[in-house]
Amino acid sequence: MPKQKVDEQLIIIESLKLFRKQSYYHTSMADIAAACGLQKGSLYHYFPSKEDLMKKVIRTVHEYFKSKVFAFAYDKSLTPNDRLEKLFDAAEEIFLNEETGSLMGNVGVESALMVPEFAELVRHFFTDFFHAIKTIYLDKYPEDIADELAERSVAEIEGSLMFSRVFNDHSYLKNTIKRVLNRLEKSNVTKRVEMEKIN
Amino acid sequence: MPKQKVDEQLIIIESLKLFRKQSYYHTSMADIAAACGLQKGSLYHYFPSKEDLMKKVIRTVHEYFKSKVFAFAYDKSLTPNDRLEKLFDAAEEIFLNEETGSLMGNVGVESALMVPEFAELVRHFFTDFFHAIKTIYLDKYPEDIADELAERSVAEIEGSLMFSRVFNDHSYLKNTIKRVLNRLEKSNVTKRVEMEKIN
Amino acid sequence: MPKQKVDEQLIIIESLKLFRKQSYYHTSMADIAAACGLQKGSLYHYFPSKEDLMKKVIRTVHEYFKSKVFAFAYDKSLTPNDRLEKLFDAAEEIFLNEETGSLMGNVGVESALMVPEFAELVRHFFTDFFHAIKTIYLDKYPEDIADELAERSVAEIEGSLMFSRVFNDHSYLKNTIKRVLNRLEKSNVTKRVEMEKIN
Amino acid sequence: MPKQKVDEQLIIIESLKLFRKQSYYHTSMADIAAACGLQKGSLYHYFPSKEDLMKKVIRTVHEYFKSKVFAFAYDKSLTPNDRLEKLFDAAEEIFLNEETGSLMGNVGVESALMVPEFAELVRHFFTDFFHAIKTIYLDKYPEDIADELAERSVAEIEGSLMFSRVFNDHSYLKNTIKRVLNRLEKSNVTKRVEMEKIN
DNA sequence: AATGAATGAGAATTCATTCAT
DNA sequence: AATGAATGAATTCTCATTCAT
Numbered sequence: 160m161p162k163q164k165v166d167e168q169l170i171i172i173e174s175l176k177l178f179r180k181q182s183y184y185h186t187s188m189a190d191i192a193a194a195c196g197l198q199k200g201s202l203y204h205y206f207p208s209k210e211d212l213m214k215k216v217i218r219t220v221h222e223y224f225k226s227k228v229f230a231f232a233y234d235k236s237l238t239p240n241d242r243l244e245k246l247f248d249a250a251e252e253i254f255l256n257e258e259t260g261s262l263m264g265n266v267g268v269e270s271a272l273m274v275p276e277f278a279e280l281v282r283h284f285f286t287d288f289f290h291a292i293k294t295i296y297l298d299k300y301p302e303d304i305a306d307e308l309a310e311r312s313v314a315e316i317e318g319s320l321m322f323s324r325v326f327n328d329h330s331y332l333k334n335t336i337k338r339v340l341n342r343l344e345k346s347n348v349t350k351r352v353e354m355e356k357i358n
Numbered sequence: 359m360p361k362q363k364v365d366e367q368l369i370i371i372e373s374l375k376l377f378r379k380q381s382y383y384h385t386s387m388a389d390i391a392a393a394c395g396l397q398k399g400s401l402y403h404y405f406p407s408k409e410d411l412m413k414k415v416i417r418t419v420h421e422y423f424k425s426k427v428f429a430f431a432y433d434k435s436l437t438p439n440d441r442l443e444k445l446f447d448a449a450e451e452i453f454l455n456e457e458t459g460s461l462m463g464n465v466g467v468e469s470a471l472m473v474p475e476f477a478e479l480v481r482h483f484f485t486d487f488f489h490a491i492k493t494i495y496l497d498k499y500p501e502d503i504a505d506e507l508a509e510r511s512v513a514e515i516e517g518s519l520m521f522s523r524v525f526n527d528h529s530y531l532k533n534t535i536k537r538v539l540n541r542l543e544k545s546n547v548t549k550r551v552e553m554e555k556i557n
Numbered sequence: 558m559p560k561q562k563v564d565e566q567l568i569i570i571e572s573l574k575l576f577r578k579q580s581y582y583h584t585s586m587a588d589i590a591a592a593c594g595l596q597k598g599s600l601y602h603y604f605p606s607k608e609d610l611m612k613k614v615i616r617t618v619h620e621y622f623k624s625k626v627f628a629f630a631y632d633k634s635l636t637p638n639d640r641l642e643k644l645f646d647a648a649e650e651i652f653l654n655e656e657t658g659s660l661m662g663n664v665g666v667e668s669a670l671m672v673p674e675f676a677e678l679v680r681h682f683f684t685d686f687f688h689a690i691k692t693i694y695l696d697k698y699p700e701d702i703a704d705e706l707a708e709r710s711v712a713e714i715e716g717s718l719m720f721s722r723v724f725n726d727h728s729y730l731k732n733t734i735k736r737v738l739n740r741l742e743k744s745n746v747t748k749r750v751e752m753e754k755i756n
Numbered sequence: 757m758p759k760q761k762v763d764e765q766l767i768i769i770e771s772l773k774l775f776r777k778q779s780y781y782h783t784s785m786a787d788i789a790a791a792c793g794l795q796k797g798s799l800y801h802y803f804p805s806k807e808d809l810m811k812k813v814i815r816t817v818h819e820y821f822k823s824k825v826f827a828f829a830y831d832k833s834l835t836p837n838d839r840l841e842k843l844f845d846a847a848e849e850i851f852l853n854e855e856t857g858s859l860m861g862n863v864g865v866e867s868a869l870m871v872p873e874f875a876e877l878v879r880h881f882f883t884d885f886f887h888a889i890k891t892i893y894l895d896k897y898p899e900d901i902a903d904e905l906a907e908r909s910v911a912e913i914e915g916s917l918m919f920s921r922v923f924n925d926h927s928y929l930k931n932t933i934k935r936v937l938n939r940l941e942k943s944n945v946t947k948r949v950e951m952e953k954i955n
Numbered sequence: 956a957a958t959g960a961a962t963g964a965g966a967a968t969t970c971a972t973t974c975a976t
Numbered sequence: 977a978a979t980g981a982a983t984g985a986a987t988t989c990t991c992a993t994t995c996a997t
Contacts, residue, residue, distance in 0.1 A: 322513060387970075398971085665922075720882065
């Protein structure tokens with residue numbers, strides 16, 4: 160059985176799916192191996208440990224968000240509205256997709272509790288998420304408001320994502336994203352920034 | 359070790375602390391027993407299994423929130439503003455308290471992934487949380503808006519609570535609570551419900 | 558199956574036998590458990606790890622030698638000759654006994670290579686061994702000669718013990734012990750310490 | 757890494773170094789391969805198994821001692837004293853050399869415990885060692901005394917070699933070798949063989 | 956010759972749970 | 977009520993070995 164059965168990327172993808180569905184600690188290396196059509200020992204060819212595998216998974220998700228989601232925030236060829244819309248459309252698709260799904264919100268936090276190295280990576284992800292959203296808001300709002308709005312948007316999204324999982328109902332996340340988008344659009348019309356300030 | 363007499367309640371409290379700090383799956387029955395000054399076998403005199411213990415812990419937290427937090431929402435002797443303020447003050451204190459802390463947001467979700475019975479209990483909790491907040495908003499808003507505002511507030515709070523844990527910084531949750539409270543107060547002044555509608 | 562099947566001492570004895578026969582690294586916890594009539598998980602009731610078990614085994618052997626072998630060196634009621642003779646008789650019996658046998662010479666050194674904590678314990682043992690022999694020689698020789706004779710005797714004994722194992726022939730050790738004893742006795746007769754000096 | 761071309765000899769040398777430093781069982785085929793700049797699969801082009809490799813290592817060391825150490829014992833152009841001195845000088849250099857060092861004393865015994873074929877090879881080595889030393893003593897002593905002196909010298913050397921490793925102090929071996937050499941020299945002067953007899 | 960993917964057996968260790976005392 | 981010995985299944989990880997390329 161020498162023929163290459165898998166590659167690193169496949170293992171990462173399969174791990175991601177399992178971690179999302181079952182949580183990090185309920186996914187054994189044997190589960191992952193089985194999902195890849197391997198014996199458990201074979202995983203250690205690709206990753207020196209389960210922790211190391213998880214770190215690569217987190218980093219992969221992070222990179223994926225950077226290029227497929229956060230990137231829209233920095234695309235100056237788009238209007239701020241379009242940037243936010245495209246960003247959230249992309250995020251929604253990933254979050255609600257069985258395959259890719261949200262790792263950071265649930266599994267990330269769960270495991271970050273116990274493994275400081277995971278926590279660090281999860282923090283990086285959220286910091287980048289904040290930054291992307293804030294960059295869009297900065298087109299219309301001063302620094303402090305952009306900051307607050309970004310923090311708030313990301314918090315709302317992560318909270319509603321959790322509800323979508325717990326209640327097994329996508330509409331929590333979908334409604335939240337709609338709401339956040341409206342918030343930006345409306346500000347175009349009213350021009351009444353002050354009113355928005357603390358809202 | 360102050361010789362506290364062991365009873366079901368003590369075990370539940372100690373379990374809660376440990377589950378919060380270490381997550382459900384990283385807390386062994388031996389850990390819990392040690393925290394209670396018992397040997398692990400003795401726990402089985404009080405609870406038939408770890409899952410059963412966890413269920414009792416979740417229910418206890420739920421009951422606690424009902425009587426100490428959600429109750430304010432139904433106290434007609436208070437103004438809506440006061441109701442929300444007292445409710446969130448109480449929630450904040452619990453959430454940011456090392457001892458009691460947030461169980462549902464992290465541990466609940468982690469374990470709910472694998473144990474359907476846990477998920478059911480966590481859903482009950484959030485349903486009650488929603489309901490309490492919505493009840494307050496109903497004093498000022500029509501059904502659909504109250505509903506949305508409640509959903510949004512709880513999502514924001516849970517999201518920011520997650521950030522507070524991941525970044526180890528209480529200010530995420532504190533700021534969010536301040537913001538949610540302001541939102542209600544401001545609506546008193548402006549009376550411009552429409553503006554708030556989708557915001 | 559609640560009844561006590563074993564105790565710490567039994568596990569230590571069985572481990573010692575197996576370590577001696579198979580070496581530390583070829584003796585699995587499952588082997589030890591089986592020798593004790595236990596499941597392997599049960600060993601962890603008594604010892605937190607295999608390394609810890611090994612340390613207790615080394616210490617037990619050391620204590621045993623202290624009380625059953627080295628003690629003769631300090632028994633002032635005996636003549637030096639008798640002290641050495643009784644000491645070596647006791648040592649020989651232990652070394653050549655299947656059950657107790659020599660741990661330090663072979664297993665100790667093997668494992669000491671990899672585990673510094675084992676090396677430390679093995680050094681303590683040999684230091685005590687030296688000291689006991691030297692104490693006897695001090696009755697007849699000045700410090701420096703006693704020192705050298707002790708070092709040499711212990712080295713000779715350990716070396717011949719290795720041969721006895723490798724060649725599966727007790728006579729190597731037995732002859733060495735006889736020779737070392739003769740050395741002391743002869744010195745009684747000749748009184749020619751100088752001659753012995755470098756011999 | 758200086759691109760040394762890999763051949764059987766290189767693998768044997770690198771294995772020897774690792775077996776000495778880490779013991780046979782703590783040296784993996786991957787370790788050896790890495791030391792040779794190979795992948796572990798490649799080792800199997802040179803040696804059918806790890807055991808087979810070890811056997812070749814033991815034989816190589818044995819051959820090396822035969823030609824570089826034991827050979828002096830049979831060099832009739834030298835005086836007995838010179839023969840012994842040169843022999844021990846060569847042995848000391850090898851024993852205390854990080855690269856080559858003692859294999860038989862520790863690793864040999866460790867593995868001989870489990871693999872009878874190793875034990876056989878180690879016995880051959882020691883038999884040759886005995887024989888070389890005895891041959892020198894035969895120049896001055898009758899058969900029985902030469903035999904005993906040889907056995908004793910080798911035992912002393914192996915024992916002190918063990919101490920040198922355990923205590924990480926070369927002087928144990930060095931002093932022993934000095935002592936053994938003195939023993940022969942002195943006998944030249946005194947001519948009092950009887951005195952030496954049992955000493 | 957060399958690779959490196961894959962295997963499969965086995966290692967140490969953890970842990971919820973049971974139960975005789 | 978409490979203990980603590982015992983279990984047995986599961987988990988992560990190691991490693992000598994094989995073999996198609």
